[in-house]
Amino acid sequence: MKKIIFVGGGASAFFCAANLDDTKYKIIILEQNADVLQKVKISGGGRCNVSHACFNPKELVQFYPRGSRELLSVFTKFQPGDTMEWFESRNVPLKIEEDGRIFPESNSSQSIIDCMQKEISAKNIEVKTQSVVKQIITTENGYKIITKEGEFDADFVVFTPGSSPKTLKIIEELGHSTIPAVPSLFTFNIKDELISDLPGTSFLNAEVAIPKLKTDESGPLLITHWGLSGPAILKISAWKARELADLKYQFEIKVNFLGIDKEDAEDLFNDYKNVNTKKTIGSSRIFDITNRFWHRILWLSKIDLEKNISQLTKSEIQNLLENLCNRKLKVTGKSTYKDEFVTAGGVNLKEINFKNMQSKILPNFYLAGEVLNIDAVTGGYNFQACWSEAWLIAQDLNSL
Structure with missing residues (x-):
C-alpha cells in the first residue's frame, strides 16, 4: 500500500485526508504543534467562519487579492455550496449570517474540528503532533521526510504547513521559487x-x-x-x-x-x-x-x-x-487581526497545476493552503480556498 505524508495539520490537510480513499493508501499527518487545526479553532472569534455565501465562482474570486485567476477553475469544481453540503451531510448544520459569512449553527469551531477529526479517525489516519519537519529529500521512489523524531518515507507528499520562513526554505530547497511572505489582514x-x-x-x-x-x-x-x-x-x-x-x-x-x-x-x-x-x-x-x-x-x-x-x-x-x-x-x-494571521506571499503560482494542485516541478507532490501565494479578504474566503484546494488533491489521489 502506498503512503501519503501530510506536512502540516491544519484545515487543508484534514479536509484533504477526510476525502481520501483510505483503502488505497496509508496516510500520516505530521503537525509541528501540540494541537492540530489551530486556526480553525480561533477563526471567527472561536465560532469558525467556515466560508462565505458567494456561490458564483466568477464573483467569488473577486475577494482574493492574490490567486484570483488561478482559483477560478478550482472553484468551478468545489465552491461554498459544496462546502456547506459536505459539512451538513456529516451532521454539522451551517448558517448564513446577514453579511454572508457562514458559521456552524452551534456557534462553536469545535463542531468543525470534531467533524473532521471523526472523519480522520474513521479512516484510521495516523496523526503525529509535535513532529517538526526539518527537511524533505527526493528519493528514487518518492520522498524522505526528516523530522526531529525520525524519518518517514512517502510515495506522495501533501505540503500544507503554512508560510513561515522555515516552511518556505524547505520548499525552496526542493526547487520551488517563492514570493517573500508579508502580513495581510x-x-x-x-x-x-x-x-x-x-x-x-x-x-x-x-x-x-x-x-x-x-x-x-x-x-x-x-x-x-x-x-x-x-x-x-x-x-x-x-x-x-x-x-x-x-x-x-x-x-x-x-x-x-x-x-x-x-x-x-x-x-x-x-x-x-x-x-x-x-x-x-x-x-x-x-x-x-x-x-x-x-x-x-x-x-x-x-x-x-x-x-x-x-x-x-x-x-x-x-x-x-x-x-x-x-x-x-x-x-x-x-x-x-486577532490571532488569525494571514500572509501574502508563498510558492509561486506559476509552478502549480491548478487542475489538481500538484507541483509542476516535483512529481507526486501537492501543495495547498497558506504556503501558496494566495490570500483573501476577511469573511471565510481563506478557508474556502483551503477546502477547495484540498478537495481537488483528494480527488486526484483517489483517481490514481
Whole structure:
C-alpha cells in the first residue's frame, strides 16, 4: 500500500485526508504543534467562519487579492455550496449570517474540528503532533521526510504547513521559487486625539482611503485600543499588503466616518438645524454615530457643546464636517487581526497545476493552503480556498 505524508495539520490537510480513499493508501499527518487545526479553532472569534455565501465562482474570486485567476477553475469544481453540503451531510448544520459569512449553527469551531477529526479517525489516519519537519529529500521512489523524531518515507507528499520562513526554505530547497511572505489582514496602529479612549466605538459604513497608494475601501469600522480595525481596514490591508509592507506601515489615511459625501452631510446638517433651531449642538442627533464620538468631534472642532445649533458659524460647520468626512490620521504600525494571521506571499503560482494542485516541478507532490501565494479578504474566503484546494488533491489521489 502506498503512503501519503501530510506536512502540516491544519484545515487543508484534514479536509484533504477526510476525502481520501483510505483503502488505497496509508496516510500520516505530521503537525509541528501540540494541537492540530489551530486556526480553525480561533477563526471567527472561536465560532469558525467556515466560508462565505458567494456561490458564483466568477464573483467569488473577486475577494482574493492574490490567486484570483488561478482559483477560478478550482472553484468551478468545489465552491461554498459544496462546502456547506459536505459539512451538513456529516451532521454539522451551517448558517448564513446577514453579511454572508457562514458559521456552524452551534456557534462553536469545535463542531468543525470534531467533524473532521471523526472523519480522520474513521479512516484510521495516523496523526503525529509535535513532529517538526526539518527537511524533505527526493528519493528514487518518492520522498524522505526528516523530522526531529525520525524519518518517514512517502510515495506522495501533501505540503500544507503554512508560510513561515522555515516552511518556505524547505520548499525552496526542493526547487520551488517563492514570493517573500508579508502580513495581510491586519489592523492599523494610530495614536490620535480623535480616537483615543474610545475603543469599541463602531461605524456601520465608513470609507477609508490611502492617498499615497490611490486606494480606498468601505465597510464597517471599529476603534480599538491601538487604532482602527473592522472590515474596511482589513480589506484595504489585504489588497495592499505588499505595498504597505514596503512603506514599513508608516503612512497617512483619510477616514470618512459617515460614509457619505461631505456635501450630503452638510445637507443633513442644515435640514436638522432648520427644524431644531433651539437645540444645543451637543444634544443634537444628526448623524448615525455615538454620543461620545459626536462630543469628541465637537471638542476637536473647538465647538462648545452648549452652543445653540442655529448660532454655529459657517467655518465651524465646515470644520465639523471636515473632521467627520475627511479626517486625516497617521498610521504608525500594524497589529495582527486577532490571532488569525494571514500572509501574502508563498510558492509561486506559476509552478502549480491548478487542475489538481500538484507541483509542476516535483512529481507526486501537492501543495495547498497558506504556503501558496494566495490570500483573501476577511469573511471565510481563506478557508474556502483551503477546502477547495484540498478537495481537488483528494480527488486526484483517489483517481490514481
